[in-house]
Amino acid sequence: MFNLLSNLICTALLSAPVLSEPTTPSALPFGASAYVTSENKIRVSVVKSAAEPVMVLLRNDKKEIIFQETISKKELKYAAKLDMKNLADGAYELEFKSAQGAIRKQVNVATQPVSTPVRSVVLNTPAE
Template sequence: MLNLLSNLICTALLSAPVVSEPANPKALPFEVSAYVTSENKIRVAVEKSAPESVVVLLRNSKNEILFQEMISKKELKYAAKLDMKNLTDGAYELEFKSAQGAIRKQVNVATKPVAEPARVILMNTPAE
């Protein structure tokens, strides 16, 4: 129960995408969406308008790749669920890149401490 509660308390926020290349995101042959579920997982979806390979990357603040998956040219729709519960608190980056350009989204994982309720037990003893 405590593990479930701590997973629900963990939050990861997605910021607006930052497009590196090209300057106009409409010029990319793919669209991406990502959102955080209540189970502290990131759902990722990629929909391509042209047959082109796309790489999905998740990096930590040290620029180390924690997750990498290649979406083939033939696969026009892709969906995945990334589990964030084993990651330490900090900033992460999701990157979706192809030969035409890349879309980057920032992910911040922050675990809120679980507060233990203070309990006081009073017992009335019968008067003698």
């Protein structure tokens, strides 16, 4: 009885579908790019090869969604500039998600410390 049960379990395990690897970005019906500009803005671009909706999400380090936009299935090209001046410095995650899978990108927002240049004006006075 035990032998029959173990054979059934092994057969069930061997016939179970194997989970495929996570979807690679090249297999998705869209491509996405993002970068931070010198003005502390994130430029986002999505180009789709199939008519399906894509959601753009921006998350902070606590995984809270701070920006969300859905690109309609009719819109094959999308570009946006996200103003980050009201956000704290740190690492953020951009996620481009469709029913086929997702692309995640890390972006770092860092403001440069403001420094005032030191200037001196020296006048040469003629010797008397």
